[in-house]
Amino acid sequence: MSEQNRGKAKKRGVVMQVEDIQICVVMVGLPARGKSLIAQKAQRYLRWLSVDANVFNVGNYRRDANPQPTADFFDTSNAEGERMRRAAAEAAVTDMLKWFKGGGTVGILDATNSTKERRRWIKERCDAEGIETLYVESKCDDEDLIMSNILEVKTTSPDYVGQDPETAAQDFRKRIRNYEKVYQTIDEDENDLTYVKIMNVGKQVIINRIQDYLQSRVVYYLMNLHIKPRSIWLSRHGESQYNETGQIGGDAELSANGEMYSRKLPKMVRDSVGDDRPLTVWTSTLKRTISTAKHLPKEYNQLQWKALDELDAGVCDGLTYAEIEEQYPEDFKARDDDKYNYRYRGGESYRDVVIRLEPIIMELERSEDILIITHQAVLRCIYAYFMKKSQEDSPWMAVPLHTLIKLTPRAYGTEEQRYKANIPAVSTWRSKGSVAKHEDAPPDDAQSI
């Protein structure tokens, strides 16, 4: 292994033992089977784990040539349509292979890829470059699911922008029928391929010839996705005694203001949920999060996770930023220069926190309504996953105390609402270079309740 590759393996390997593997994830399925949703989520998850991932959407390439085709365009007897769609696939695959040459790790080819011939062609192109292929077929015969996807598509697809919704839905159904004429599901003929077939959003899953760790992680992630409506509530603990003094880390109890927040939280949560159904509550193992949860109704099942504990500041635990700058000036500067990757001596970096949060994210994907009470850095990492924040920005994000955040995953992105408790608290946000004990964060648009 060359020195360069060794470096690469190390960098990637912190999360994923991937060495020099490159994988093309080939989506397979009729329109309105959630392929783009799966592709986008897989990309987001992998990028959050520092795996270089990119979606290549063949529809976007086709739209360059024909922005708003009618269903006839997708009829296999339409030679001109066939030629253009084939050209779009060629262009997408060519761009993807170029991207792999530049060092990309997981390229996701988002298209119907509905015939065996087309899938074989992609495999040959990838084989020639030493790139593994993993086919992900989404099959669905649940009419309700398909209809809700059609509804989604006709209102969000650029193919139907500005068109009458009813006409768009009709045309889209016709397009699906054109694809159905030639669609071939993955079957025994293709058992030499590495594939996963997901039926009705995970009700049944078939996994064939998974070879390595990265493939198995992607498949496990896809297995855990569901599309039942739900929300995730995030809150930091109430203000702690350490927050008041500007010290980081530690295991301090709540301040008087923090106590007030813990008493107000149950009503804030109930108002936000909108009904009486109980949530599951996850806290860290530290006193300030457990105390913040203590007035929640007994019907709320509570779970303590060590993985939700605050970023470990190592030798700096218990210090103020002014003390850190004084005692460890080089560390203070190094952290400001690259906050995501800086690891406290004997402690952790944001990158380390993301690794230990991975099982939490996997559980969140499986779960329905959850309320998480945790810490500033940990909340930033969880938030970054759902809201697609970059590694550069997320460690600097303002997450005020005494604020409840509600995240609701939707097909294309996550909706956010913030509720302020209107209970005073210090700000623990810090701008680059600052050693202020408390400093105002940039204003946010939380609603007061």
Add this chain to the structure above:
Amino acid sequence: MSEQNRGKAKKRGVVMQVEDIQICVVMVGLPARGKSLIAQKAQRYLRWLSVDANVFNVGNYRRDANPQPTADFFDTSNAEGERMRRAAAEAAVTDMLKWFKGGGTVGILDATNSTKERRRWIKERCDAEGIETLYVESKCDDEDLIMSNILEVKTTSPDYVGQDPETAAQDFRKRIRNYEKVYQTIDEDENDLTYVKIMNVGKQVIINRIQDYLQSRVVYYLMNLHIKPRSIWLSRHGESQYNETGQIGGDAELSANGEMYSRKLPKMVRDSVGDDRPLTVWTSTLKRTISTAKHLPKEYNQLQWKALDELDAGVCDGLTYAEIEEQYPEDFKARDDDKYNYRYRGGESYRDVVIRLEPIIMELERSEDILIITHQAVLRCIYAYFMKKSQEDSPWMAVPLHTLIKLTPRAYGTEEQRYKANIPAVSTWRSKGSVAKHEDAPPDDAQSI
């Protein structure tokens, strides 16, 4: 949720979010398809994660009545055989349900369960008690795999103890043919069941209706098993400067003796591997493990895992045991009383370390030859998984410095070899109550090289 259940959920939930779920894992498959191996491994994995799991082997119940039956006993036209086998299944299921009543979490019913009718009967029995069922079918048409399993069975099964191996093998093949006559694989008729079908040791896997987190963990674990021959080498870092002074934790460099060990390690590893094939090396992120690996051949791909860092001693980091006893006498005693569960203030317990090692174990199951250079507590936890050590004993186990351990998983257990470097090192083993700086560990049977 009652207070008692809440406590139970909390205790279990640290690793697995299970609440009050109880699962019966029902093995399905012809003889010699690796069912018992899968059952045993799943039990070991779950127990290591503090999930109460137990295997109920129907063959053991049948042997009470008929210790060494011939193949005719398993012929469906043999009414007496049928009656006795049915009675054995009844007895095993009854015992299992009794065990669930006592609070067991995962009961594994190890038998062929080869007909739809039998599987339906088990489901009805479990449904009546509110216990989930998860069917695990092992199918295999790879003749080599089956033959090696037959070979294994005829030499290890109590059914053939003391018999001529050739006769035993023939009888066993006849028994398999009797089962084949009535065997029904799980198919679409049973799509209301939660099941996983594993074909040819994971080449293809079908997963149907997985409902909750614990089921998904078990399935993911089973997906990752393989039976290719391989070994895992474990070593602690070379003696460190902290080891010399009797301090725990920290991030010290190697002592002069530790340096010597790092220079001898490459030859020890090569001699133990027996050929020139390169291993993959995993270290922690701490200096003393990375330095220990530094003379290994460049062909060995190296990976640093934060999850392999030593147990975090929190406020006691950098202290000697004498200092801990002096400064934190209650903690010192509490740790001796329950070393597995004791969590250092601001640090970790052995239980915490097991949780963060779970992804490492999963990767080890997927991987082939790996050399792990890590720390005393972490090595004890990994060793406990492979060698089935109890939570009570594993934290007290002697793992001397400057010793290479080779573990080779076999069908029924793990083989162990130890190689001493014969380079002096202090002992870091400590008996209950002791504050000695260095204390001799009980003798072990490592071979010197």
